[in-house]
Amino acid sequence: MAGGNEVNLNESKMVVPLNTWILITKFKLVYNLIRRPDGTFDRYMDEFHEKKVSANANPVDGVFSFDVIIDRATSLLSRVYRPAPADQAQPGIMELQRPLGSEIVPVIIFFHGGSFAHSSANSAIYDTLCRRLVDICKAVVVSVNYRRAPENRYPCAYDDGWAALKWVNSRPWLQSGKDSKVHVYLAGDSSGGNITHNVAMRAVESGIEVLGNILLNPMFGGQERTESEKRLDGKYFVTIQDRDWYWRAFLPEGEDRDHLACNPFGPNGKSLEGVKFPKSLVVVAGLDLVQDWQLAYVEGLKKAGQDVKLIFLEQATVGFYLMPNNNHFHSVMEEIGNFVSPNC
Amino acid sequence: MGPYKSGISAGSSSSSSSSCAGKQSEIDGLLSGAGYKVRSSDLRQVAHRLERLETVMVNAPAEISQLASEAVHYNPSDLASWVDSMLSELNQPVPMSSDLSDLPYIDGFVAPALHQTVLSEGWTEQNTHEQQQLTVVTAVEEDSAIRLVHLLMTCAESVQRGELGLAGSLIEEMRGLLTSVNTECGIGKVAGYFIDALSRRLFSPLAVCAGSSLESDILYHHFYEACPYLKFAHFTANQAILEAFDGHDCVHVVDFSLMHGLQWPALIQALALRPGGPPLLRLTGIGPPSPDGRDSLREIGLRLAELARSVNVRFAFRGVAASRLDDVKPWMLQVGPREAVAVNSIMQLHRLLGSDSSRVSPIDSVLGWIRSLNPKIVTVVEQEANHNQPEFLDRFTEALYYYSTMFDSLEACSLQLEKSVAEMYMQREICNVVCCEGSARVERHEPLAKWRARLNGAGFRPLHLGSNAFKQASILLTLFSAAGYCVEENEGCLTLGWHSRPLIAASAWQAVSDTSAPFGRIKDNLL
Numbered sequence: 119m120a121g122g123n124e125v126n127l128n129e130s131k132m133v134v135p136l137n138t139w140i141l142i143t144k145f146k147l148v149y150n151l152i153r154r155p156d157g158t159f160d161r162y163m164d165e166f167h168e169k170k171v172s173a174n175a176n177p178v179d180g181v182f183s184f185d186v187i188i189d190r191a192t193s194l195l196s197r198v199y200r201p202a203p204a205d206q207a208q209p210g211i212m213e214l215q216r217p218l219g220s221e222i223v224p225v226i227i228f229f230h231g232g233s234f235a236h237s238s239a240n241s242a243i244y245d246t247l248c249r250r251l252v253d254i255c256k257a258v259v260v261s262v263n264y265r266r267a268p269e270n271r272y273p274c275a276y277d278d279g280w281a282a283l284k285w286v287n288s289r290p291w292l293q294s295g296k297d298s299k300v301h302v303y304l305a306g307d308s309s310g311g312n313i314t315h316n317v318a319m320r321a322v323e324s325g326i327e328v329l330g331n332i333l334l335n336p337m338f339g340g341q342e343r344t345e346s347e348k349r350l351d352g353k354y355f356v357t358i359q360d361r362d363w364y365w366r367a368f369l370p371e372g373e374d375r376d377h378l379a380c381n382p383f384g385p386n387g388k389s390l391e392g393v394k395f396p397k398s399l400v401v402v403a404g405l406d407l408v409q410d411w412q413l414a415y416v417e418g419l420k421k422a423g424q425d426v427k428l429i430f431l432e433q434a435t436v437g438f439y440l441m442p443n444n445n446h447f448h449s450v451m452e453e454i455g456n457f458v459s460p461n462c
Numbered sequence: 463m464g465p466y467k468s469g470i471s472a473g474s475s476s477s478s479s480s481s482c483a484g485k486q487s488e489i490d491g492l493l494s495g496a497g498y499k500v501r502s503s504d505l506r507q508v509a510h511r512l513e514r515l516e517t518v519m520v521n522a523p524a525e526i527s528q529l530a531s532e533a534v535h536y537n538p539s540d541l542a543s544w545v546d547s548m549l550s551e552l553n554q555p556v557p558m559s560s561d562l563s564d565l566p567y568i569d570g571f572v573a574p575a576l577h578q579t580v581l582s583e584g585w586t587e588q589n590t591h592e593q594q595q596l597t598v599v600t601a602v603e604e605d606s607a608i609r610l611v612h613l614l615m616t617c618a619e620s621v622q623r624g625e626l627g628l629a630g631s632l633i634e635e636m637r638g639l640l641t642s643v644n645t646e647c648g649i650g651k652v653a654g655y656f657i658d659a660l661s662r663r664l665f666s667p668l669a670v671c672a673g674s675s676l677e678s679d680i681l682y683h684h685f686y687e688a689c690p691y692l693k694f695a696h697f698t699a700n701q702a703i704l705e706a707f708d709g710h711d712c713v714h715v716v717d718f719s720l721m722h723g724l725q726w727p728a729l730i731q732a733l734a735l736r737p738g739g740p741p742l743l744r745l746t747g748i749g750p751p752s753p754d755g756r757d758s759l760r761e762i763g764l765r766l767a768e769l770a771r772s773v774n775v776r777f778a779f780r781g782v783a784a785s786r787l788d789d790v791k792p793w794m795l796q797v798g799p800r801e802a803v804a805v806n807s808i809m810q811l812h813r814l815l816g817s818d819s820s821r822v823s824p825i826d827s828v829l830g831w832i833r834s835l836n837p838k839i840v841t842v843v844e845q846e847a848n849h850n851q852p853e854f855l856d857r858f859t860e861a862l863y864y865y866s867t868m869f870d871s872l873e874a875c876s877l878q879l880e881k882s883v884a885e886m887y888m889q890r891e892i893c894n895v896v897c898c899e900g901s902a903r904v905e906r907h908e909p910l911a912k913w914r915a916r917l918n919g920a921g922f923r924p925l926h927l928g929s930n931a932f933k934q935a936s937i938l939l940t941l942f943s944a945a946g947y948c949v950e951e952n953e954g955c956l957t958l959g960w961h962s963r964p965l966i967a968a969s970a971w972q973a974v975s976d977t978s979a980p981f982g983r984i985k986d987n988l989l
Contacts, residue, residue, distance in 0.1 A: 131509070140509050141498065151529055162933040167535070175596040184597075186599075215608060
């Protein structure tokens with residue numbers, strides 16, 4: 119057993135830079151301590167280890183941020199990131215909710231990852247990622263601090279995402295362009311990618327226009343054990359066992375992984391044929407064990423005649439987008455920039 | 463292994479498998495962005511140890527539950543120390559640096575150097591940005607509220623520029639606008655206090671903001687009841703003091719601001735329940751002299767003595783009346799040679815930051831004599847805010863957002879009377895920050911990063927508050943306060959905040975021992 123695991127550790131070290139390996143391994147080991155076999159979760163230990171950063175209304179590298187309480191009843195907070203105005207040395211309070219103007223500025227609603235259980239909008243890794251998205255996409259980013267499992271199961275995260283979408287869509291100061299509307303995109307990594315899909319479903323049903331979905335290593339699954347899961351189990355930071363744990367923590371009790379939330383094109387799935395679903399950009403890492411489910415998602419969209427672009431990164435692992443120290447990061451950021459560009 | 467981890471990294475290796483000597487202190491910029499401080503030269507070693515830890519965890523799953531439930535974790539930002547402490551918990555030898563030679567890491571697999579940021583900074587320096595942090599948590603929506611905030615800023619700016627006529631007319635305009643804004647909550651409520659404070663600064667600058675000490679006591683007590691900040695401060699400090707006193711039979715707490723002594727019953731009771739029995743506890747409470755001949759310090763001391771007696775803790779109290787902390791001299795505290803001393807400062811140190819160029823700066827003098835007491839622990843709790851900036855407009859802006867968040871958090875309080883009076887407590891602070899200058903301005907709050915630098919520079923090292931303190935503080939909050947309050951770990955310190963904004967920070971310190979003391983300070987070692 120020990121020998122097998124040493125082989126695994128060597129493999130993951132060979133495909134990511136050292137500092138990335140350290141970061142993801144640290145998460146992995148701490149999360150192993152936090153997830154208990156009986157399905158409970160040491161939320162205190164999780165919060166203790168989570169590195170957070172405050173919002174900063176003073177611009178840093180051209181981006182400033184502030185937090186907004188969207189819904190007091192559920193303590194739903196979001197962090198808004200905006201490009202700092204080039205013409206002003208020191209932005210004032212008026213900048214926070216200054217209208218975007220007549221040039222189109224995309225507004226990306228971002229759902230952080232963490233397998234529905236970990237991380238927050240103010241996690242350092244996600245604060246950094248959102249700032250990069252502002253810079254690359256010349257967009258406003260709204261990062262949603264959705265309620266997490268296991269304390270809050272399905273559909274809480276989707277409800278919060280939906281509340282955020284309604285809020286964003288109704289802010290006059292987020293409107294832009296000659297048509298004076300909010301140009302909304304949904305984006306997320308891991309569980310955030312899953313939330314993106316599900317919030318888009320609600321948007322479609324309610325008539326709110328979402329211009330595009332960006333799914334980075336989205337978290338999907340199913341009852342079946344796919345080839346990629348079996349082949350890659352434990353090899354690149356992630357195990358089938360931990361994926362199962364997080365689904366059990368998120369899905370309603372007693373439900374299995376063919377639940378619609380987990381497997382949108384599975385036996386309980388809804389067809390998207392004829393539905394005016396946003397165009398999708400789906401990024402799949404070739405060393406992510408759930409890639410078969412992610413690819414099935416892409417297939418499901420294609421079969422329903424939806425506009426979907428797949429970016430398959432053969433040598434990428436989970437979390438490659440957290441640090442700009444690899445080529446996958448740069449190529450994906452460029453694709454995302456093009457995807458939300460008003461010229462496309 | 464003692465109850466605390468030193469803030470000084472234990473993980474540094476004498477040799478490094480990479481790079482040149484000049485880069486030894488450089489911290490990996492990308493990990494730093496993720497919240498982790500690891501020296502570039504330590505990366506391989508940390509990776510190797512993480513690998514070792516993983517192997518142990520995989521091979522002995524029972525150990526995982528021990529690490530999870532029993533081990534205390536400290537300062538997760540310092541990855542090197544964390545992984546070493548985990549390995550120690552599992553009785554694993556920490557791998558030596560010579561094992562690194564054959565590691566197949568590909569640290570050459572990086573994008574061109576342009577994309578890497580490597581920061582050179584002192585090990586204990588946290589904040590690399592020259593710019594100030596300004597954290598806004600807002601639900602400001604109404605146009606009139608936004609306009610009000612804008613006017614407040616403009617008015618503050620004109621005050622700073624000395625354009626008093628303009629400032630005055632802005633105040634009139636703001637008062638008018640207040641009538642159309644919801645003053646029950648949010649920015650509307652706190653704006654009123656800031657308008658008053660600006661007005662006072664302009665028109666009656668010599669008016670004193672503080673009331674009598676009786677009033678102060680009442681305000682303080684209601685603030686204590688209405689929201690968890692003071693309870694958090696007391697609780698966290700007590701936990702740390704309790705641990706520091708472990709194994710000592712004679713202990714002495716020096717409280718920089720006794721007030722009603724609300725912090726001490728819990729410590730007395732905890733000491734009473736200590737396995738092996740309680741120590742002899744001495745408490746020295748510092749406070750302002752009482753008006754009209756009462757000795758309020760002594761009265762509180764008597765009450766605490768009564769409590770101690772009821773739980774069989776040998777207890778002695780001494781009151782030291784002083785208007786200013788820097789009037790206190792260490793001999794007044796009568797610290798005995800074999801006592802374990804804890805110095806407790808709850809929101810007092812910032813009052814010493816006003817400088818009077820003719821004397822030694824009060825903060826330096828006080829930190830100096832604290833150190834001379836050779837305390838086992840110094841507990842420091844301070845407002846997590848930057849209200850001591852040189853420019854008035856910067857202070858004003860910061861205070862507006864800080865107190866908006868404080869007031870917002872108070873909304874959760876269901877005790878109406880306590881809430882109203884607590885607002886007055888905060889209004890006093892606002893007034894002091896906005897109206898006062900020079901020695902009258904005592905609310906000179908500074909953020910944790912600055913206190914760290916100051917205390918490190920004054921010869922103290924951090925004693926880290928760990929996952930057990932974090933957990934207990936979090937549990938208490940859940941039990942006794944509304945949702946929205948949030949405890950965070952910050953490099954060995956704990957903060958309590960409202961939603962995503964830390965508002966108060968607790969830390970613990972110990973004097974660095976001065977074994978190479980020059981002749982004139984040998985007497986310190988005799989204490």
